[in-house]
Each structure stands twice: as structure tokens, then as C-alpha cells.
Amino acid sequence: MSDIKKLPDWIDPSRLAQTHAQLEGYLSMRAMDVLKQHTEGDLSALNVFCRLNFSVQSKRIICEGQLQADLPLLCQRCLEVMTFRVEKPLSYCFLEPGESDEQIDAAYEALWLEEVPLKLAELLEEELVLSLPFIAKHEQCPSLSDEIAEILIESEDIPAPEPEMDEAPKPNPFAALDQLK
Numbered sequence: 788m789s790d791i792k793k794l795p796d797w798i799d800p801s802r803l804a805q806t807h808a809q810l811e812g813y814l815s816m817r818a819m820d821v822l823k824q825h826t827e828g829d830l831s832a833l834n835v836f837c838r839l840n841f842s843v844q845s846k847r848i849i850c851e852g853q854l855q856a857d858l859p860l861l862c863q864r865c866l867e868v869m870t871f872r873v874e875k876p877l878s879y880c881f882l883e884p885g886e887s888d889e890q891i892d893a894a895y896e897a898l899w900l901e902e903v904p905l906k907l908a909e910l911l912e913e914e915l916v917l918s919l920p921f922i923a924k925h926e927q928c929p930s931l932s933d934e935i936a937e938i939l940i941e942s943e944d945i946p947a948p949e950p951e952m953d954e955a956p957k958p959n960p961f962a963a964l965d966q967l968k
């Protein structure tokens with residue numbers, strides 16, 4: 788893994804797309820202040836890894852890839868720090884400011900290039916914040932005895948109120964919860 792490079796801090800998607808550039812490497816979470824508010828402890832030694840493939844498809848600037856990070860979260864059952872693995876595919880279609888996203892394939896997330904270059908850490912930080920579980924919990928809390936854990940899990944089974952649904956279906960930000968079940 789020693790050949791994994793640091794990703795550039797700033798990227799110009801249209802330039803990268805013209806050369807069909809592939810970026811692969813890591814970025815520090817040191818400066819991810821929004822993410823810091825949702826995680827536990829020091830992020831400065833932690834990295835997010837990602838791979839990004841830029842291309843031009845039907846004259847659109849496309850970026851596809853994947854990110855991976857291990858986030859320290861506080862388990863809401865035993866109140867100890869746990870590691871939450873985020874693995875997420877990325878599919879962007881970059882648009883000029885004011886350009887309509889009506890013709891965009893639904894597989895891509897439309898992103899408007901309000902400022903170029905783009906700060907890559909901000910983009911990745913947003914993806915990480917969106918991947919956070921609604922309530923972080925160990926699958927099995929290491930410090931709790933089985934009986935206590937069972938009582939706590941039963942008490943969590945009280946149904947929560949239904950979240951209000953918007954009219955248009957959106958990607959479920961709590962989908963990560965399902966992976967914990």
C-alpha cells in the first residue's frame with residue numbers, strides 16, 4: 788500500500804475529463820470540520836481513500852469512482868468509540884453554472900461547477916457526512932455482557948415515529964443503517 792498517493796487538494800474536472808484522467812489515493816480528514824462535529828475524537832491521523840475516473844460522455848464531464856473511509860463514531864448503546872466503514876460508489880456529472888440538469892442520466896449526481904478548481908476534500912467530506920448512520924451502534928458491543936446487550940436492544944425496538952416523506956423520492960441518507968442490522 789506504500790504506493791498510494793496523496794490526492795490533489797484541488798481539481799479541475801473538465802481538464803481531467805479531457806485527458807480521461809484517473810486519480811487514486813488518499814486525502815487527510817484533518818481539515819474536515821463538518822465531519823468532525825459528527826465523529827468522535829481526532830481525525831487528523833485519518834484518511835479517506837478514493838479512486839476517481841474522469842471522462843467525457845455525450846459531451847458531459849463525468850466522474851465515476853469509489854471512496855472508502857473508517858470513521859470513529861460513538862456507539863449509542865455502550866458509549867464507546869466504534870469504527871464505521873464507509874464504502875460508497877461515486878457518480879457525478881459536472882455542469883456549468885446555470886446549466887439544466889434535465890438531460891442528465893439519473894445514475895449521475897449533478898454537480899454545478901460554481902468555482903473551478905474544486906476543493907476535492909469538500910466534495911469527499913460531504914459524501915462522508917451523508918453516509919453517516921442516523922444512530923451509530925456496534926453490531927455487538929464488546930464491553931456489554933450478552934444479557935445487558937439484549938435488554939438494551941429490546942428497549943430499542945420501540946418503533947420510532949415515521950419520518951416525514953418529501954414528495955420526490957430521494958436517496959435514503961440512512962441506508963447505511965441497514966448494513967448494521
Ligand SMILES: [Zn+2]
Nearest residue numbers: 862865925928
Ligand atoms: Zn457499543
